[in-house]
Amino acid sequence: xxxxxxxxxxxxxxxxxxxxxxxxxxxxxxxxxxxxxxxxxxxxxxxxxxxxxxxxxxxxxxxxxxxxxxxxxxxxxxxxxxxxxxxxxxxxxxxxxxxxxxxxxxxxxxxx
Amino acid sequence: xxxxxxxxxxxxxxxxxxxxxxxxxxxxxxxxxxxxxxxxxxxxxxxxxxxxxxxxxxxxxxxxxxxxxxxxxxxxxxxxxxxxxxxxxxxxxxxxxxxxxxxxxxxxxxxxxxxxxxxxxxxxxxxxxxxxxxxxxxxxxxxxxxxxxxxxxxxxxxxxxxxxxxxxxxxxxxxxxxxxxxxxxxxxxxxxxxxxxxxxxxxxxxxxxxxxxxxxxxxxxxxxxxxxxxx
Numbered sequence: 001x002x003x004x005x006x007x008x009x010x011x012x013x014x015x016x017x018x019x020x021x022x023x024x025x026x027x028x029x030x031x032x033x034x035x036x037x038x039x040x041x042x043x044x045x046x047x048x049x050x051x052x053x054x055x056x057x058x059x060x061x062x063x064x065x066x067x068x069x070x071x072x073x074x075x076x077x078x079x080x081x082x083x084x085x086x087x088x089x090x091x092x093x094x095x096x097x098x099x100x101x102x103x104x105x106x107x108x109x110x111x112x
Numbered sequence: 113x114x115x116x117x118x119x120x121x122x123x124x125x126x127x128x129x130x131x132x133x134x135x136x137x138x139x140x141x142x143x144x145x146x147x148x149x150x151x152x153x154x155x156x157x158x159x160x161x162x163x164x165x166x167x168x169x170x171x172x173x174x175x176x177x178x179x180x181x182x183x184x185x186x187x188x189x190x191x192x193x194x195x196x197x198x199x200x201x202x203x204x205x206x207x208x209x210x211x212x213x214x215x216x217x218x219x220x221x222x223x224x225x226x227x228x229x230x231x232x233x234x235x236x237x238x239x240x241x242x243x244x245x246x247x248x249x250x251x252x253x254x255x256x257x258x259x260x261x262x263x264x265x266x267x268x269x270x271x272x273x274x275x276x277x278x279x280x281x282x283x284x285x286x287x288x289x290x291x292x293x294x295x296x297x298x299x300x301x302x303x304x305x306x307x308x309x310x311x312x313x314x315x316x317x318x319x320x321x322x323x324x325x326x327x328x329x330x331x332x333x334x335x336x337x338x339x340x341x342x343x
Binding site: 026027028029032045046047050051055057058059060064065066069070071072073074075 | 115117118121140141143144145147149172173174176185191336337338
């Protein structure tokens with residue numbers, strides 16, 4: 001993952017969120033989707049993506065589907081039921097984090 | 113969109129293998145990734161060759177190349193394996209299975225306490241426990257070798273199954289033999305309980321790994337990969 005170390009901690013959440021929005025995705029597709037959504041701002045590196053996907057798979061958050069596509073084999077990932085729950089947890093965790101950080105960045109001033 | 117030819121895909125398989133990816137399940141995913149990214153590169157830039165695009169895309173995997181992908185995947189699969197063993201182990205500690213287990217362990221304890229020449233029995237048991245996982249590993253390794261010879265494929269999860277998710281190193285009883293082979297062991301009640309308890313846990317882990325988790329995992333992977341042949 002490039003740009004900033006701050007993104008690294010959110011890689012899992014990004015992957016889960018993307019899979020939540022589509023039926024199934026393969027590794028390369030995820031990298032391209034992230035690039036497209038963030039207009040090139042965020043670049044997931046291959047060296048970080050696959051270990052993250054394999055970790056989520058081993059944790060039972062992702063299911064795997066192998067399909068023949070043209071002249072090669074493709075490995076698709078999709079969320080399991082457990083993965084759906086984890087996505088909600090991770091997203092609310094991230095929202096909380098953003099909210100907390102916001103209070104530091106732009107603290108609300110009070111006249112009291 | 114430019115599509116890669118069969119020959120170019122084959123070149124990618126060779127390339128991935130050459131970069132220390134022994135396992136077919138990992139190889140498949142990496143080949144597809146490289147192929148997809150190269151196709152995109154070639155479509156966007158007509159000046160670039162297949163070889164150049166491959167070099168650029170490979171560099172994206174970092175200085176460790178594919179090895180960190182294989183390493184991390186092995187680590188996660190091993191962890192997954194041990195989690196399955198632990199889950200099955202806990203199942204035995206719940207009724208009704210625990211009743212059956214308690215009866216077995218208790219019977220073994222009664223028989224063990226009644227034995228006069230304990231050192232001999234213990235030594236035989238320890239030797240058997242040392243040999244069994246070793247034999248199982250050799251047996252599985254032979255199967256993996258046979259699969260590789262017949263299909264030219266080696267699967268990472270076969271390797272994980274063969275090493276029982278890393279448990280095989282833990283249950284290598286050879287490490288503990290110096291303690292057990294001591295002379296003049298005093299077989300107090302505590303010692304009896306300790307031996308019977310450790311023996312029971314050891315056997316349970318071995319049985320759960322080889323009889324429950326291994327077939328379950330093999331079936332799960334065979335369902336995912338149609339190329340994988342259950343043996």
